[in-house]
Amino acid sequence: MGSATILVIDDELHIRQFLRAAFEFEGFTVQEACDAEEGIRSATLKPPDLIILDLGLPDRDGSSIITRLRSWSNTPIIVLTVRSSEREKVRLLELGADDYVVKPFGIGELIARAHATLRPRLATTPANDHVVRVGPLEINLATRSGTIDGERLVLGPKEYLVLEILAQHAGKVVTRQQIMKQVWGGPHLDDTHYLRIIVRKLRKKIEVDPTRPRILLTELGIGYRLVR
Amino acid sequence: MRQDSYQVRQVSVRRRFQDDALSVLKSLLLVGITTIALLIAEQFFSLRHLILVYLVPVVIAATNLGMVPAVIAVIASGAATVFFFYPPIYSFLIEDPQHVVELLLFGFVAIVTGLLATNLKRQADLARRRETEVRELYTFSRRLLAAHTTSDIYTAIREHLASITGYRTILFEIVARGGGGVTLYTEGPVPEQVKRAAELLVEGHKGSGKGSVVEDGEGRVWLVRAIPGKGGDFGVLAIDLGLQAGKISDTIRKRIESVLADATATLERLDLAHALNDARVRSETEALRDALIGSVSHQLRTPLVSILGAATVISRAPGNSGDPRLASLVNILRNEVDRLNNDVQDLLDAALISSKGIRLECEWVEPSDIVNAAVDRRQRLLSGHHVLLDVSDELPLIYVDPILFEQALGQIVDNAAKYSHPGSAITIAARCDCDSIVLSIKDEGIGLVGEERTRLWERFFRGGRHASNVSGSGLGLWIAKAFVTANGGEIEALSEGADCGTLVSIRLQAKEPATRDLAVVDDG
Numbered sequence: 005m006g007s008a009t010i011l012v013i014d015d016e017l018h019i020r021q022f023l024r025a026a027f028e029f030e031g032f033t034v035q036e037a038c039d040a041e042e043g044i045r046s047a048t049l050k051p052p053d054l055i056i057l058d059l060g061l062p063d064r065d066g067s068s069i070i071t072r073l074r075s076w077s078n079t080p081i082i083v084l085t086v087r088s089s090e091r092e093k094v095r096l097l098e099l100g101a102d103d104y105v106v107k108p109f110g111i112g113e114l115i116a117r118a119h120a121t122l123r124p125r126l127a128t129t130p131a132n133d134h135v136v137r138v139g140p141l142e143i144n145l146a147t148r149s150g151t152i153d154g155e156r157l158v159l160g161p162k163e164y165l166v167l168e169i170l171a172q173h174a175g176k177v178v179t180r181q182q183i184m185k186q187v188w189g190g191p192h193l194d195d196t197h198y199l200r201i202i203v204r205k206l207r208k209k210i211e212v213d214p215t216r217p218r219i220l221l222t223e224l225g226i227g228y229r230l231v232r
Numbered sequence: 233m234r235q236d237s238y239q240v241r242q243v244s245v246r247r248r249f250q251d252d253a254l255s256v257l258k259s260l261l262l263v264g265i266t267t268i269a270l271l272i273a274e275q276f277f278s279l280r281h282l283i284l285v286y287l288v289p290v291v292i293a294a295t296n297l298g299m300v301p302a303v304i305a306v307i308a309s310g311a312a313t314v315f316f317f318y319p320p321i322y323s324f325l326i327e328d329p330q331h332v333v334e335l336l337l338f339g340f341v342a343i344v345t346g347l348l349a350t351n352l353k354r355q356a357d358l359a360r361r362r363e364t365e366v367r368e369l370y371t372f373s374r375r376l377l378a379a380h381t382t383s384d385i386y387t388a389i390r391e392h393l394a395s396i397t398g399y400r401t402i403l404f405e406i407v408a409r410g411g412g413g414v415t416l417y418t419e420g421p422v423p424e425q426v427k428r429a430a431e432l433l434v435e436g437h438k439g440s441g442k443g444s445v446v447e448d449g450e451g452r453v454w455l456v457r458a459i460p461g462k463g464g465d466f467g468v469l470a471i472d473l474g475l476q477a478g479k480i481s482d483t484i485r486k487r488i489e490s491v492l493a494d495a496t497a498t499l500e501r502l503d504l505a506h507a508l509n510d511a512r513v514r515s516e517t518e519a520l521r522d523a524l525i526g527s528v529s530h531q532l533r534t535p536l537v538s539i540l541g542a543a544t545v546i547s548r549a550p551g552n553s554g555d556p557r558l559a560s561l562v563n564i565l566r567n568e569v570d571r572l573n574n575d576v577q578d579l580l581d582a583a584l585i586s587s588k589g590i591r592l593e594c595e596w597v598e599p600s601d602i603v604n605a606a607v608d609r610r611q612r613l614l615s616g617h618h619v620l621l622d623v624s625d626e627l628p629l630i631y632v633d634p635i636l637f638e639q640a641l642g643q644i645v646d647n648a649a650k651y652s653h654p655g656s657a658i659t660i661a662a663r664c665d666c667d668s669i670v671l672s673i674k675d676e677g678i679g680l681v682g683e684e685r686t687r688l689w690e691r692f693f694r695g696g697r698h699a700s701n702v703s704g705s706g707l708g709l710w711i712a713k714a715f716v717t718a719n720g721g722e723i724e725a726l727s728e729g730a731d732c733g734t735l736v737s738i739r740l741q742a743k744e745p746a747t748r749d750l751a752v753v754d755d756g
Contacts, residue, residue, distance in 0.1 A: 016534055016537070016538065018538035018541075018542070019534075019537055019538055019541060021542075022538065022541040022542040022545045023541070025545050025549075026541075026544075026545040026548070029545070029548065029549055029550060060530060084537075086529065086530075086533060090593075090635050091593065107533060107536075107537045108533065108536040108537040108539075108540040108541070108569055108573055109537070109540065109541070110540060110541075110544040110566065111541055111544040111545050111548060112544060112548065195745075196595050196596055197596035197629055197745040200596050200597070200598055200629050201629075203598070204598060204625070207625075208625065214600075214625045215600040215603075215604075215621070215623040215624070215625045216600070216604060216621060216623075217604070222598065222601040222604070222605070224597075224601060224602070224605045224634045224635060224638055225593075225634045225635045
C-alpha cells in the first residue's frame with residue numbers, strides 16, 4: 005500500500021507542495037496536475053490509485069471532472085471543499101466522489117481519509133468472506149444478521165439494510181439519498197425522516213450512548229458514516 | 233352569427249324562466265308548510281293574530297329566493313289565512329272587519345320586511361365578494377413584491393387572473409426581439425391555434441386590449457386578449473372556456489371582459505413594468521453577490537489552507553513528529569487558523585443575512601445530531617471547559633436547515649466558551665417543553681449586566697467589560713439570532729448578573745413529520 009500513487013489536482017501551487025511533501029513522507033508516490041485538463045490527461049496516461057481533487061479549478065467545475073473520470077475509471081476520488089456548500093458536496097458524492105475533506109484541514113485528517121478510501125471495500129475475513137467487520141460490529145451478509153462485541157443484534161429488515169449499506173462503505177460518508185434510494189426506492193427520496201427514525205433505532209442497539217454516537221456518525225446536511 | 237346569438241338568447245330566456253318558476257314554487261311550498269303547521273297547532277290551542285307567523289316564510293323567501301317569490305309568498309299567505317283561518321272557514325269571504333285591517337297590515341309589514349331582508353342579503357353577498365377580492369388582491373400584490381424573477385411575476389399574474397375568472401389561463405410574456413419585433417414566451421404546452429391568435433393580436437393592434445375567440449383542435453374555445461400595461465401591452469392572456477357548443481355566449485364573454493377590465497386596471501396601478509424591472513435587477517444583484525461572496529471566501533481561505541496544511545506536515549515530518557514543542561506550536565496555529573476561518577464564515581453569513589439572502593434547505597433532523605456537530609466542530613475551543621451534554625433520546629425530530637441551525641448553536645457555544653473561565657462547565661441540553669423543543673446552553677461565565685441584556689443580539693454589539701481582552705467581531709450572536717429566527721425559532725438569554733453565568737435558550741415549535749406510509753419504517 006505504501007507504494008500507491010496519488011494524483012493531486014489543484015490550481016494552488018502551495019497546496020500541491022504541502023500535499024506532495026505529506027504523502028511522500030507517508031511513502032506514497034505523488035503526481036501533480038494544476039488544472040482539470042492536465043489532471044484528466046495524467047489520470048489517463050498513468051492511472052493513479054487515488055485522486056485528490058480541489059474544487060474551483062479555473063478551467064472546469066468539479067462535477068464535470070468527476071463525471072468525466074467516472075466514465076472510464078473507478079479510481080477513488082477525495083474532494084477538497086469548503087464548509088458552506090453542503091448541497092455541492094452531496095452532488096459530488098452522488099456523481100461518484102468517494103469522500104470529501106473540508107478546507108482548511110490538518111494533514112492528518114486527509115491522510116486518514118486517504119487510507120480509508122484505499123482500503124478494499126469490504127474488510128472480510130479470509131475464512132468466511134460473507135462477514136464484514138467494522139470496529140466492534142460484525143455483519144453477516146449471508147444470514148443478514150449482526151453482532152456487536154460478540155452479542156447478537158436483533159435488527160428489523162430496514163435497519164439491517166441501512167447498516168449493511170454503511171458497512172459496505174465503512175469509514176466513508178454515504179449520502180442520505182444513496183441510502184434512501186437503496187432502502188426505500190424512488191417515491192420516498194424526500195422523506196428523509198424515515199431514515200432518521202431507522203438510524204435512531206439502530207443507534208439504540210449499537211451505541212453505548214445513542215445521543216452521543218461513536219460508531220454511526222452523522223455528517224450534517226450530507227449523510228452518515230460508519231466509523232471503521 | 234345573427235342566428236347564433238338569437239338561439240343563445242332563446243336558450244337563456246328559457247333557462248331564466250325555468251329558474252324563476254322554480255323559485256316561485258319553492259316560496260309557495262314554504263307557505264304551504266307553514267299553513268299545515270298552523271292547522272296542526274290549531275288542534276291543540278287557539279292562536280290570535282296567527283297571520284304574523286306567515287312572516288317567517290316571507291322573510292325566508294326574500295333572503296334566499298328574491299323579491300318576486302317573496303311578493304308571491306305574501307299573497308299566498310294572505311289567501312291561506314283568509315281561506316283556512318278567518319271565519320267563514322274554507323271560503324275567501326271575511327266576516328270580521330278587524331280581520332281586513334289585520335290582513336292589510338300584514339301585507340304592508342311583510343312587503344317592507346321582505347324588501348329589507350333582500351337588501352340586507354344583497355349587501356352581505358357583496359361584502360363577502362369584496363372581501364374575497366381584496367384578500368386575493370392582497371395575496372397577489374405580496375407575491376408581486378416578493379417575486380425574484382420576471383417569470384415569478386408572470387406566474388403570479390396568471391394565477392391571479394385564473395382565480396378571478398374561474399377558468400384555466402395561459403399568459404404569454406411579450407419579449408422584445410432584436411430588430412424591433414417581439415416574440416411570445418410562455419411555459420408549458422400551448423395549442424397551436426391559440427399561439428397563432430396571440431401572435432396575430434400582438435402584431436395587429438398594440439395596446440388596444442381587443443380580443444378574439446378561437447377554437448383549438450379539440451373543440452375547446454379560447455378567448456385571447458391582450459393585457460395592456462403602462463408602456464404598451466405587456467402580455468397576452470388566453471382563457472380556456474372549455475368545450476362550448478358553438479359560439480360562446482355573450483353573457484360569459486361580457487362577464488370575463490368586465491372582470492379582466494378590472495384586473496388590468498389593477499395591474500396598471502401596480503406598475504408592473506417597474507416590478508418587472510426590479511425583479512431583473514434583483515436577480516442580477518443576487519448573481520453578483522453570490523459571485524463576490526464566492527470569490528472573497530476563496531481568496532481569504534486559500535492561504536489558510538496552505539498555512540494549516542504546511543504546518544501540520546512539518547510537525548509530522550520524520551524527525552519532528554515526536555517533538556512536543558512542535559506539537560504545541562502547531563496547536564496554536566491550528567486554533568488561530570480555525571478562528572480566522574470562523575471569522576471569514578461570519579463575514580459571509582453576515583453578508584447573506586444583510587442581503588436577506590438566507591435560503592433555507594430544511595429537512596427532518598435528529599436534535600442530538602445538531603448538538604454533537606456544534607460541539608465536535610469546536611472541540612479545540614472547548615477543550616479547556618467541562619462540556620456536559622444532556623440530550624434526551626426520545627425528542628421529536630425537528631424540521632430545520634441543519635447547517636444554519638448548527639451554526640447558530642455553534643455561535644452560542646463559542647460565546648459561552650469565550651466568556652467563561654477555563655475549567656468551568658458548559659451544559660448543553662435539549663428537552664421537550666409542552667409542544668416545543670428547547671435547546672439550552674448554560675455557562676458559568678461573566679453573565680450579563682445592564683445594556684448587555686437588551687443589546688446582546690445587535691449587530692456589532694460587544695459588551696464593554698471584556699471587549700479588550702476577548703477577540704470577536706460582534707457578529708456571532710446577531711448571526712445566531714438571524715439563523716434561529718429564519719428557522720422559525722425563538723432565542724433568549726437570561727442571566728442573574730455579573731459573573732453569574734448565562735443561560736441561552738433556543739425554542740422551536742415541535743412539528744410532526746407527515747405520517748403517510750409510516751408503515752414503511754415500522755419494521756423493527
